Amino acid sequence: MTLKLAAALVATTALVGMSGVAQAETYKIGITQNNVGVDSYQTTYEKAFIAAADENDNVEAVVLDAGGDVARQIAQIQDLIQQNVDAIIIWPTNGKAVVPAVRKAHQAGIPVVVTNSNIAEEGLQFIASFSGPDNITQGARSAELMCEALGGEGKIVQISGQPGYTTAIERAKGFEDRLPEVCPDVELMETQPGDWNREKSQRVMESFLVKYDNIDGVYAGDDNMGVGALNAAKAAGRAGDIAFVGATNFAVGYEAMARGEYYGSIYQSPVDDAEAALKTALDVLSGKDVPALNYFDTPKITKANMDEFDKPVF
The missing domain is CATH 3.40.50.2300 (Response regulator)
Structure with a gap:
């Protein structure tokens, strides 16, 4: 006792x-x-x-x-x-x-x-x-942000969270279900997991940049991964051509947003x-x-x- x-x-x-x-x-x-x-x-x-x-x-x-x-x-x-x-x-x-x-x-x-x-x-x-949080709604709202950022058309990639993790599954589902409703001319080319890790997400984005000559947007399951993707794009000199959208706003995402490097996210307080x-x-x-x-x-x-x-x- x-x-x-x-x-x-x-x-x-x-x-x-x-x-x-x-x-x-x-x-x-x-x-x-x-x-x-x-x-x-x-x-x-x-x-x-x-x-x-x-x-x-x-x-x-x-x-x-x-x-x-x-x-x-x-x-x-x-x-x-x-x-x-x-x-x-x-x-x-x-x-x-x-x-x-x-x-x-x-x-x-x-x-x-x-x-x-x-x-x-x-x-x-x-x-x-x-x-x-309602993760399905978060994913759906992120899809709406992506649509706004791209003006209704473009090609994008997704960096999801840890496989098997409910938040990752639901945010991806919310995004994927909502995107064709609001932006039927935006194509999701590929999804790869970033495991909620910034360094891994940077490596995932590096692979995307090698594979695809044209990427208009990146949706990440949270800003930690989104900023990893942003860092890879900046290193490759392609960040200015890509809209970055997250699903939980981290301080690094907030700062990147203020600099105009990151379009938007979802505000969630731990x-x-x-x-x-x-x-x-x-x-x-x-x-x-x-x-x-x-x-x-x-x-x-x-x-x-x-x-x-x-x-x-x-």
Whole structure:
């Protein structure tokens, strides 16, 4: 038993003995994240989650990171079940692979909140709620930005996120479904994964530049990858001919947008993301009516309206 939890129990016992009224219950909430070291969004999310938990006297947080390893995340979920936590928050490394572990938590009577990137459809019956962005909508809005940037026609390539990762799948789907609706004369020539990594995305873009003499636009699943693509295009002397669009605005994307090198992205705060996940878990534990899909809004951002948004801290 931790000192924090022990102190809460002592205080509760004392209050019950004197007046029959108990202090607010302390909840032990475990979180297993995808891969904190892979990008600054996830690093900022973790810091914000810890800060939010520390500010809440009724929360004892167990913070874990899977390091991008599905097997490790499954083991962490099993460990949290054995610890008999009150709730588990999961940022899935792979939306399909974690379903059996989520089912075990559900069978153990532990509510599960999935954060940021949802699990596969067959696992939705085992979770209390999803907290995060609507990735399909983000992809669709990015397609609209690309259409604006190209004036309705052109040839583009896509750098997607990590294969098997729900956010990557949904952002790509949202983009690919919406693009022909708004811009039927824009051709998506090829998609390759950048794994949310700037350096890999730069190498992917280098290959695209060798393969295609004409690239009018690049859509990347987030600005970290988008700026990697931009760097490759700048090195090849072709950046001025290409419109770059992302799906989560990073500080580097915000700065490139201000310089006129990057057309647009989708504004998403990791602090809002983390705080929303913790609040959703607490609402579930307190018996509140929580929507199955608890989305927060993620608007378009371009140079034309970027002054309305704070520069991302990640």
